[in-house]
Amino acid sequence: DQQVKQNSPSLSVQEGRISILNCDYTNSMFDYFLWYKKYPAEGPTFLISISSIKDKNEDGRFTVFLNKSAKHLSLHIVPSQPGDSAVYFCAASSTGANSKLTFGKGITLSVRP
Amino acid sequence: GAVVSQHPSWVICKSGTSVKIECRSLDFQATTMFWYRQFPKQSLMLMATSNEGSKATYEQGVEKDKFLINHASLTLSTLTVTSAHPEDSSFYICSAIRDSSYYEQYFGPGTRLTVT
Numbered sequence: 001d002q003q004v005k006q007n008s009p010s011l012s013v014q015e016g017r018i019s020i021l022n023c024d025y026t027n028s029m030f031d032y033f034l035w036y037k038k039y040p041a042e043g044p045t046f047l048i049s050i051s052s053i054k055d056k057n058e059d060g061r062f063t064v065f066l067n068k069s070a071k072h073l074s075l076h077i078v079p080s081q082p083g084d085s086a087v088y089f090c091a092a093s094s095t096g097a098n099s100k101l102t103f104g105k106g107i108t109l110s111v112r113p
Numbered sequence: 114g115a116v117v118s119q120h121p122s123w124v125i126c127k128s129g130t131s132v133k134i135e136c137r138s139l140d141f142q143a144t145t146m147f148w149y150r151q152f153p154k155q156s157l158m159l160m161a162t163s164n165e166g167s168k169a170t171y172e173q174g175v176e177k178d179k180f181l182i183n184h185a186s187l188t189l190s191t192l193t194v195t196s197a198h199p200e201d202s203s204f205y206i207c208s209a210i211r212d213s214s215y216y217e218q219y220f221g222p223g224t225r226l227t228v229t
Binding site for chain 2: 004009032034036041042043044045046049089093099100101102103104105106
Protein backbone atom coordinates (compact mmCIF):
# COMPACT_ATOMS: atom_id res chain seq x y z
CA ASP A 1 0.00 0.00 0.00
CA GLN A 2 1.61 3.21 -1.16
CA GLN A 3 1.33 5.87 1.48
CA VAL A 4 2.82 8.57 -0.73
CA LYS A 5 1.52 8.75 -4.26
CA GLN A 6 2.76 10.64 -7.25
CA ASN A 7 0.21 9.60 -9.80
CA SER A 8 1.61 11.37 -12.81
CA PRO A 9 4.84 9.71 -13.94
CA SER A 10 5.93 12.59 -16.12
CA LEU A 11 5.38 16.25 -16.90
CA SER A 12 6.61 18.36 -19.79
CA VAL A 13 6.54 22.16 -19.68
CA GLN A 14 7.93 25.01 -21.73
CA GLU A 15 10.85 26.99 -20.38
CA GLY A 16 9.65 30.04 -18.49
CA ARG A 17 6.28 28.51 -17.63
CA ILE A 18 5.16 27.14 -14.29
CA SER A 19 5.70 23.48 -13.39
CA ILE A 20 3.25 21.99 -10.92
CA LEU A 21 4.13 18.64 -9.44
CA ASN A 22 1.51 16.93 -7.32
CA CYS A 23 1.71 14.48 -4.46
CA ASP A 24 -0.97 12.79 -2.35
CA TYR A 25 -0.60 10.88 0.89
CA THR A 26 -2.81 8.57 2.86
CA ASN A 27 -1.20 8.42 6.29
CA SER A 28 -2.72 11.10 8.50
CA MET A 29 0.22 10.78 10.89
CA PHE A 30 2.58 12.39 8.39
CA ASP A 31 3.48 15.85 9.59
CA TYR A 32 6.52 16.78 7.56
CA PHE A 33 6.91 16.72 3.82
CA LEU A 34 9.93 17.09 1.59
CA TRP A 35 10.73 17.32 -2.09
CA TYR A 36 13.89 15.87 -3.53
CA LYS A 37 15.35 16.27 -7.00
CA LYS A 38 17.27 13.47 -8.63
CA TYR A 39 19.39 13.24 -11.74
CA PRO A 40 20.11 9.84 -13.35
CA ALA A 41 22.76 7.78 -11.57
CA GLU A 42 22.97 10.29 -8.72
CA GLY A 43 21.52 10.42 -5.25
CA PRO A 44 18.53 12.69 -4.50
CA THR A 45 19.17 16.29 -3.51
CA PHE A 46 17.00 17.98 -0.93
CA LEU A 47 14.96 20.80 -2.46
CA ILE A 48 12.36 22.16 -0.09
CA SER A 49 10.23 21.02 2.82
CA ILE A 50 7.10 21.98 4.71
CA SER A 51 5.78 21.25 8.15
CA SER A 52 2.12 20.42 8.68
CA ILE A 53 1.67 23.58 10.72
CA LYS A 54 2.14 25.57 7.53
CA ASP A 55 0.31 25.58 4.22
CA LYS A 56 3.00 27.21 2.14
CA ASN A 57 6.76 27.43 2.03
CA GLU A 58 8.73 29.37 -0.54
CA ASP A 59 12.37 29.28 -1.53
CA GLY A 60 13.31 31.23 -4.62
CA ARG A 61 11.63 29.69 -7.65
CA PHE A 62 10.28 26.80 -5.60
CA THR A 63 7.09 26.88 -3.56
CA VAL A 64 5.45 23.97 -1.81
CA PHE A 65 1.77 24.07 -0.90
CA LEU A 66 0.16 21.76 1.62
CA ASN A 67 -3.56 21.01 1.85
CA LYS A 68 -3.92 18.86 4.95
CA SER A 69 -7.63 18.27 4.61
CA ALA A 70 -7.12 16.87 1.12
CA LYS A 71 -3.86 15.15 2.07
CA HIS A 72 -2.30 16.78 -0.93
CA LEU A 73 0.81 18.78 -1.57
CA SER A 74 2.26 20.34 -4.64
CA LEU A 75 5.56 21.78 -5.76
CA HIS A 76 5.49 24.84 -7.97
CA ILE A 77 8.52 25.83 -9.98
CA VAL A 78 8.36 29.20 -11.64
CA PRO A 79 9.84 30.09 -13.99
CA SER A 80 10.86 26.61 -15.12
CA GLN A 81 14.35 26.22 -16.56
CA PRO A 82 15.87 23.42 -18.66
CA GLY A 83 18.19 22.63 -15.76
CA ASP A 84 15.15 21.72 -13.70
CA SER A 85 14.66 18.63 -15.84
CA ALA A 86 15.01 15.73 -13.42
CA VAL A 87 13.00 13.27 -11.36
CA TYR A 88 11.23 14.84 -8.40
CA PHE A 89 10.38 12.73 -5.37
CA CYS A 90 7.85 13.66 -2.76
CA ALA A 91 8.61 12.28 0.71
CA ALA A 92 6.84 12.33 4.05
CA SER A 93 7.67 11.64 7.65
CA SER A 94 6.02 11.75 11.03
CA THR A 95 7.08 12.68 14.52
CA GLY A 96 8.43 9.63 16.23
CA ALA A 97 9.30 7.89 12.99
CA ASN A 98 12.98 8.31 13.78
CA SER A 99 13.39 10.52 10.74
CA LYS A 100 12.38 7.73 8.38
CA LEU A 101 11.05 9.00 5.09
CA THR A 102 8.42 7.43 2.87
CA PHE A 103 8.94 8.26 -0.77
CA GLY A 104 6.62 8.46 -3.74
CA LYS A 105 7.60 6.95 -7.08
CA GLY A 106 8.74 10.23 -8.52
CA ILE A 107 7.75 12.46 -11.40
CA THR A 108 10.01 13.03 -14.38
CA LEU A 109 9.96 16.71 -15.28
CA SER A 110 11.14 17.80 -18.71
CA VAL A 111 11.53 21.50 -19.37
CA ARG A 112 11.65 22.28 -23.08
CA PRO A 113 13.85 25.17 -24.20
CA GLY B 114 27.40 21.81 3.38
CA ALA B 115 26.37 18.25 4.08
CA VAL B 116 28.20 15.93 1.75
CA VAL B 117 27.73 12.19 1.67
CA SER B 118 29.93 9.99 -0.45
CA GLN B 119 29.59 6.39 -1.53
CA HIS B 120 32.17 3.95 -2.76
CA PRO B 121 32.26 2.35 -5.20
CA SER B 122 29.99 4.19 -7.60
CA TRP B 123 29.49 1.03 -9.60
CA VAL B 124 30.50 -2.59 -9.20
CA ILE B 125 30.10 -5.79 -11.15
CA CYS B 126 30.43 -9.07 -9.34
CA LYS B 127 29.78 -12.72 -9.94
CA SER B 128 26.95 -14.70 -8.39
CA GLY B 129 27.84 -16.05 -5.00
CA THR B 130 30.38 -13.41 -4.11
CA SER B 131 30.01 -10.63 -1.55
CA VAL B 132 30.21 -6.92 -2.18
CA LYS B 133 30.81 -4.13 0.32
CA ILE B 134 29.52 -0.60 -0.24
CA GLU B 135 30.76 2.29 1.90
CA CYS B 136 28.83 5.39 2.86
CA ARG B 137 30.64 8.32 4.42
CA SER B 138 29.52 11.68 5.72
CA LEU B 139 32.38 13.97 4.75
CA ASP B 140 31.75 17.19 6.65
CA PHE B 141 29.45 16.22 9.49
CA GLN B 142 28.88 13.49 12.01
CA ALA B 143 25.92 11.36 11.16
CA THR B 144 24.02 9.94 14.08
CA THR B 145 21.86 7.94 11.74
CA MET B 146 22.35 6.60 8.25
CA PHE B 147 19.82 4.95 5.97
CA TRP B 148 20.22 2.45 3.18
CA TYR B 149 17.84 2.47 0.22
CA ARG B 150 17.40 0.42 -2.87
CA GLN B 151 15.95 1.74 -6.09
CA PHE B 152 14.71 -0.28 -9.03
CA PRO B 153 14.30 1.39 -12.43
CA LYS B 154 11.40 3.85 -12.47
CA GLN B 155 10.52 2.93 -8.91
CA SER B 156 10.60 4.73 -5.63
CA LEU B 157 13.42 4.60 -3.12
CA MET B 158 12.72 1.65 -0.86
CA LEU B 159 14.15 1.91 2.62
CA MET B 160 16.12 -1.20 3.51
CA ALA B 161 17.44 -0.38 6.95
CA THR B 162 18.25 2.31 9.46
CA SER B 163 21.76 2.33 10.83
CA ASN B 164 22.72 3.99 14.11
CA GLU B 165 26.33 4.34 15.15
CA GLY B 166 27.39 1.70 17.62
CA SER B 167 24.19 -0.31 17.53
CA LYS B 168 22.56 -2.92 15.38
CA ALA B 169 20.76 -1.81 12.26
CA THR B 170 17.00 -1.86 12.11
CA TYR B 171 15.76 -3.61 9.00
CA GLU B 172 12.52 -2.97 7.19
CA GLN B 173 10.05 -5.78 6.77
CA GLY B 174 11.03 -8.15 4.02
CA VAL B 175 14.72 -7.25 4.02
CA GLU B 176 16.99 -10.16 4.90
CA LYS B 177 19.41 -8.98 7.56
CA ASP B 178 21.72 -11.93 7.00
CA LYS B 179 22.00 -11.09 3.33
CA PHE B 180 22.39 -7.34 3.67
CA LEU B 181 24.87 -6.80 6.48
CA ILE B 182 25.09 -3.27 7.80
CA ASN B 183 27.84 -1.94 10.01
CA HIS B 184 27.89 1.60 11.37
CA ALA B 185 31.31 1.63 12.98
CA SER B 186 31.73 5.36 13.38
CA LEU B 187 29.80 8.61 13.13
CA THR B 188 31.04 9.10 9.59
CA LEU B 189 30.98 5.61 8.10
CA SER B 190 28.38 2.96 7.44
CA THR B 191 28.87 -0.08 5.25
CA LEU B 192 26.43 -2.35 3.45
CA THR B 193 27.65 -5.81 2.49
CA VAL B 194 25.58 -7.80 0.04
CA THR B 195 26.46 -11.39 0.82
CA SER B 196 26.22 -14.28 -1.63
CA ALA B 197 24.96 -11.92 -4.30
CA HIS B 198 22.51 -13.09 -6.94
CA PRO B 199 21.40 -11.41 -10.18
CA GLU B 200 18.15 -10.30 -8.51
CA ASP B 201 20.26 -8.22 -6.11
CA SER B 202 21.32 -6.06 -9.04
CA SER B 203 20.05 -2.61 -8.25
CA PHE B 204 20.94 0.96 -7.38
CA TYR B 205 21.83 1.26 -3.70
CA ILE B 206 21.76 4.68 -2.07
CA CYS B 207 22.67 5.73 1.42
CA SER B 208 21.66 8.85 3.28
CA ALA B 209 22.60 10.48 6.54
CA ILE B 210 21.13 12.92 8.99
CA ARG B 211 23.06 15.25 11.25
CA ASP B 212 20.61 15.26 14.08
CA SER B 213 17.62 13.08 14.79
CA SER B 214 15.53 16.20 15.28
CA TYR B 215 15.88 17.03 11.60
CA TYR B 216 14.00 15.30 8.83
CA GLU B 217 16.26 16.30 5.98
CA GLN B 218 18.36 13.41 4.80
CA TYR B 219 21.48 13.99 2.75
CA PHE B 220 21.99 11.38 0.11
CA GLY B 221 25.07 9.82 -1.35
CA PRO B 222 25.47 9.51 -5.12
CA GLY B 223 24.48 5.85 -5.12
CA THR B 224 26.14 2.59 -6.11
CA ARG B 225 25.11 0.63 -9.16
CA LEU B 226 25.50 -3.10 -8.42
CA THR B 227 25.36 -5.61 -11.25
CA VAL B 228 25.55 -9.29 -10.40
CA THR B 229 26.35 -11.59 -13.30
